[in-house]
Amino acid sequence: MTATVKLLSLATATPPHDLAQDDVFEVAHQIFIDRFPEFVRMGPVFDHAGVRHRQIARPVEWYLQPHGWADRAAVYDEVALDLFCRAAEGALAEAGLTGADIDAIVTVSTTGVSTPSLEAKAMTRLGFRSDAARAPLFGVGCAGGATGLALAYRLAKAQPGAKVLLVCVELCSLAFHMEELSKTDIISTAIFGDGAAACVLSSEDGAQGFATVAASAEHTWAGTLGVMGWQVRDAGLGVLLDQALPPFVRREIRPVVEAMLARQGLRLEDVDRFICHPGGMKVIEALEGALGLGQGALDHEREVLADHGNMSSPTVLFILDRARRTGLPKRSVLTAMGPGFTASTVTLEAA
Structure with missing residues (x-):
């Protein structure tokens, strides 16, 4: 008999630094206007992007200073791990489960590199079992929410009774650079933000989900x-x-x-x-x-x-x-x- 997979819960998390689009434009104007003359022509992209607010990993002043790989990796390790745990804790609580109930963890993130991956670093805080399967996904970018959900579904379906945790976490703001400027940098500044989401799937008989x-x-x-x-x-x-x-x-x-x-x-x-x-x-x-x-x-x-x-x-x-x-x-x-x-x-x- 084919296992039925239920979506039991879903939770989201965002970093604390909220930035209004008008403020983003003002900061971008200061940065781009003298170094990238085409900004005057491209400025309206901020009005047409459909973004009013976004949440970012660090206060805006942090992004106005030059940062290399080490600085960005340190922020990713700290903030992405915290968002991972907050989103996962919310999803587990809604499902009435603990980390020890989870059989497999799918982690999706393409905006930073962490080895060991985030779910390994979260094992103690979230109480994952030592035999829980880990499946970190890198490189799927914006498709990752659907791709990760599909993988979590297949893992749950392959092992009837399994409970699978999916966590997607991205810090898109870490891709902003002062050093090199392009049209893509302007568009990215106008639309991207940071956040995380998690859900629990189960193929257990009688599982109730939404x-x-x-x-x-x-x-x-x-x-x-x-x-x-x-x-x-x-x-x-x-x-x-x-x-x-x-x-x-x-x-x-x-x-x-x-x-x-x-x-x-x-x-x-x-x-x-x-x-x-x-x-x-x-x-x-x-x-x-x-x-x-x-x-x-x-x-x-x-x-x-x-x-x-x-x-x-x-x-x-x-x-x-x-x-x-x-x-x-x-x-x-x-x-x-x-x-x-x-x-x-x-x-x-x-x-």
Whole structure:
């Protein structure tokens, strides 16, 4: 008999330093105006990004000083680990579990490097068992919320009765650099924030959750390695982001999603709600157009983008959290895109 996997809980966490978009613009103006003349022309991106606030790992003054790999790694170790633990503790508490109940931990993070990985560093604080399986994922970027959820689902499904913890944590702000400036740096400054999200999945008989994970799928386009990723700079990781992403989404995403659904015996019309990683405002609009959702349909996506910015992998789980609190429809499809260039989907059925 095939195991049924339930989503038991979901929790989010953000760092304490809240920054309004107007303040981000003022700081960016000070930084960019003399060193990057094109900033005057690109300044309106801050108004059109759809971001009102975002939370970041350090006070804004920290980012105005030069920092190398060691400084950035130290902040990642401290702040990412704290966010990991806070999000995980929230998810465990909602599920009525402790760390000792968890059989496997999936950690998703692409904005910092930590070896041992975050779940190993959190083992004592969260009380994970010594025999818990660990699966850290690096390099999946903005797709990580869906990709990580899909992996957690497969791990739970493969071991009936298992309880799997997924934690996505990203510190996108650490990719801001004073040393080298580009158009991508300006766009990144306008949209990215920091945050974490965690959820618990279980294939235990009789498990009660807010949704059943029905299926997952993934598609990687050939010849698209340059669409999104990291540039390794002397001072740390820097964002690689193709500005032609919205047209790509508008052109490519529908047939891929249709093919993913077809393998599950579904059509677009069978999906009551798409839960999408927003990327940015133009990507939201491209998704609405490509999937025939109607302008404004991705309301939770706009709200999360406005309140937190694009946090990379946790963002789609923030959106899922809002969607479940207002009531999930019968069938929803969670989807996110990231480096590869890859689209990942997870099909959910409401409890």
